[in-house]
Amino acid sequence: MKPATNPTALRVQAVLGPAYSVLEFEASTRTAADAAAAVGCTVAQIAKSLVFRAESGRAVLVVASGPNRVSEAKVAALLGEPIGRADAGLVREVTGFAIGGIPPVGHATPLVTLLDETLGQHAEIWAAAGTPNAVFRLTFDDLVRLTGGRVADIAEG
Numbered sequence: 128m129k130p131a132t133n134p135t136a137l138r139v140q141a142v143l144g145p146a147y148s149v150l151e152f153e154a155s156t157r158t159a160a161d162a163a164a165a166v167g168c169t170v171a172q173i174a175k176s177l178v179f180r181a182e183s184g185r186a187v188l189v190v191a192s193g194p195n196r197v198s199e200a201k202v203a204a205l206l207g208e209p210i211g212r213a214d215a216g217l218v219r220e221v222t223g224f225a226i227g228g229i230p231p232v233g234h235a236t237p238l239v240t241l242l243d244e245t246l247g248q249h250a251e252i253w254a255a256a257g258t259p260n261a262v263f264r265l266t267f268d269d270l271v272r273l274t275g276g277r278v279a280d281i282a283e284g
Contacts, residue, residue: 128152128165135228136261142233143273149256149263157227157259159193166253166262170194174246174254174270176229178213178222181206181239186213186221190231190254190270191243195282202241202281227259232273240276242267247278 131140131149140149156162159173166173173193179202181187187210191197203210218226223235231240231254246252247267254270256263271278 131256131261133258133261135224135257139230139233139257139261139263142230143263147263147265147269149261151258151261153260155259156255156262162253162255162262163193165260166264168251168253169249171245172249172252174231174243174252176231176255178218178229178238179210180213180217181210182208186217186236186238188222188229188231188234188238188240188274188276189243189281190240190246190274190276191281192245195243195245196284197243197281198283201279201283205241205277205279205281206239224257228255228257228261230255230257230263231270231276233257240274241281242270242274242276242278243281244278245282246270
């Protein structure tokens, strides 16, 4: 683990400011399991970012706890319209980042953001920071404040 040097991770660091530290790892942090292993936390403490496309065309960012599967039906009900997975092109267009490194902050386009309420069970959580091997630590309250997202029950089951 080392402070960020990758230009994309440094872009996230600039958005976050000095109160947060973007860290890079030799190993991949692309999946929640990989990130938890690299950081040394539980998979539930990993805030994974997923992008969906609503039927209206708007992009929706869902930040979920690592082990949770997102219920597309619950997200659609919250939005009042059907959703589907966004393709890699839309993800990059609306977030400015590739799949595997989408941070919950610093997006190219404003997004509708929904936050998995189960992330609030943890004193600290970790989120992607722009590359498949960069993350940063924050609290759930930080996540809510930084994203302006709506806290909701979005997990399957």
